[in-house]
Amino acid sequence: MFDNLSDKLDKAFHILKGHGKITEVNVAETLKEVRRALLDADVNFKIAKDFTTKVKEKAIGQNVLTTLQPGQLLVKIVKDELTELMGGDVAGINLSGNPTVILMSGLQGSGKTTFSGKLANYLQTKKNKKPLLVACDIYRPAAIQQLYVVGDSIAVEVYSEPENKNPVEIAQNAIKHAKANGFNVVIVDTAGRLAVDEAMMTEISNVHKAIQPHETLFVVDSMTGQDAVNTAKAFNDRLNFDGVILTKLDGDTRGGAAISIKSVVNKPIKFVGTGEKMDAIDVFYPSRMAERILG
Numbered sequence: 001m002f003d004n005l006s007d008k009l010d011k012a013f014h015i016l017k018g019h020g021k022i023t024e025v026n027v028a029e030t031l032k033e034v035r036r037a038l039l040d041a042d043v044n045f046k047i048a049k050d051f052t053t054k055v056k057e058k059a060i061g062q063n064v065l066t067t068l069q070p071g072q073l074l075v076k077i078v079k080d081e082l083t084e085l086m087g088g089d090v091a092g093i094n095l096s097g098n099p100t101v102i103l104m105s106g107l108q109g110s111g112k113t114t115f116s117g118k119l120a121n122y123l124q125t126k127k128n129k130k131p132l133l134v135a136c137d138i139y140r141p142a143a144i145q146q147l148y149v150v151g152d153s154i155a156v157e158v159y160s161e162p163e164n165k166n167p168v169e170i171a172q173n174a175i176k177h178a179k180a181n182g183f184n185v186v187i188v189d190t191a192g193r194l195a196v197d198e199a200m201m202t203e204i205s206n207v208h209k210a211i212q213p214h215e216t217l218f219v220v221d222s223m224t225g226q227d228a229v230n231t232a233k234a235f236n237d238r239l240n241f242d243g244v245i246l247t248k249l250d251g252d253t254r255g256g257a258a259i260s261i262k263s264v265v266n267k268p269i270k271f272v273g274t275g276e277k278m279d280a281i282d283v284f285y286p287s288r289m290a291e292r293i294l295g
C-alpha cells in the first residue's frame with residue numbers, strides 16, 4: 001500500500017515532467033492522481049480533497065505554469081503541504097516533573113508494551129534517564145510477563161502488583177516507588193482491548209485523572225488505516241492525549257494514518273515504531289515522512 005502511494009505519485013509526476021509545456025489540464029490531472037493516491041493510502045476523503053485544493057491554490061498563487069520547472073515546483077509544493085499536514089516540525093516529549101509520568105494508551109495489539117520498552121530504552125540510553133516500567137494490565141497475566149521480558153532485555157526495572165485488581169492504585173503505588181527509589185521517569189503501560197469499549201475507556205480515564213501524567217501517548221498500529229483514525233478520535237475524546245505513536249511502520253504500511261490522525265485529532269505524532277526490537281524507535285519527522293510517502 002505504501003509503495004502504491006509513492007509509485008502512483010511517481011507516475012503522476014513523471015507524466016507531468018514529460019511534458020515540455022505544462023498546461024492547467026496537466027496540473028489538474030496530476031492533482032487528481034495525487035488525490036487518488038492519498039485515498040488509496042487510506043487518507044480520509046475530505047482530507048485528501050482539501051489537500052489537493054490547497055495545493056492547487058498554492059500552485060496558481062506561485063504561477064507554477066509560468067516557471068521554468070513547473071513539475072519540480074509542484075512536487076515541492078505537494079511535499080511542503082504534506083509536511084505541514086503532518087505537523088510541520090518535530091514534536092518533543094515533555095520530560096518535566098520528577099518523576100516524569102508517561103501514560104501509554106491504545107488498543108491491544110497496537111504495540112503499547114513493545115513501545116513502552118522502546119521508550120524506556122531510548123530515555124535511558126539517549127537522555128540519561130532512569131525509567132521505571134509499570135504493568136497496569138489487570139486482566140492478562142501474560143501482559144505483565146511480557147513487560148518483564150521487555151524490561152529484562154533493556155535492564156529496566158518493572159513494577160507490578162499481580163494480586164491487585166485496581167489499576168489506579170497500582171499506578172499510584174508505582175509513582176511512590178519511583179520517588180522512593182530515584183526513578184525519574186515512570187512509564188505506565190495500560191490494558192487495551194481489541195476494540196474501543198466503555199469499560200476500557202472508563203478504566204484508563206480513571207488512571208489518567210488519578211496520576212495526571214505529564215505525557216499521555218496514544219499508540220496506534222499504522223497498518224489499521226481508517227480504523228486508526230476512529231480509534232484515535234475515541235481515545236482523544238476521553239484523554240485529550242498529548243501525542244501519537246505510530247507503530248509498525250516497517251511493515252506494508254500506509255502513510256495515510258499519519259496524515260489522517262494528525263488532521264482529525266490535531267495532536268502531533270511524536271515517535272514511530274519500525275520493528276519489534278527495542279532500538280526500532282524513531283523520532284517522527286514530518287518532512288521525512290512526506291518524502292517517504294512521495295518516494
Ligand code: GDP
Nearest residue numbers: 108109110111112113114247248273274275276
Ligand atoms: P500491546 O498489546 O499494545 O501491548 O502490543 P504489543 O506491544 O504486545 O505488540 C503487538 C505485536 O506487535 C507484537 O508481536 C510486537 O512484537 C509487534 N510490534 C510492536 N511494535 C512493532 C513495530 O514497530 N513493528 C513491528 N513489525 N512489529 C511491532
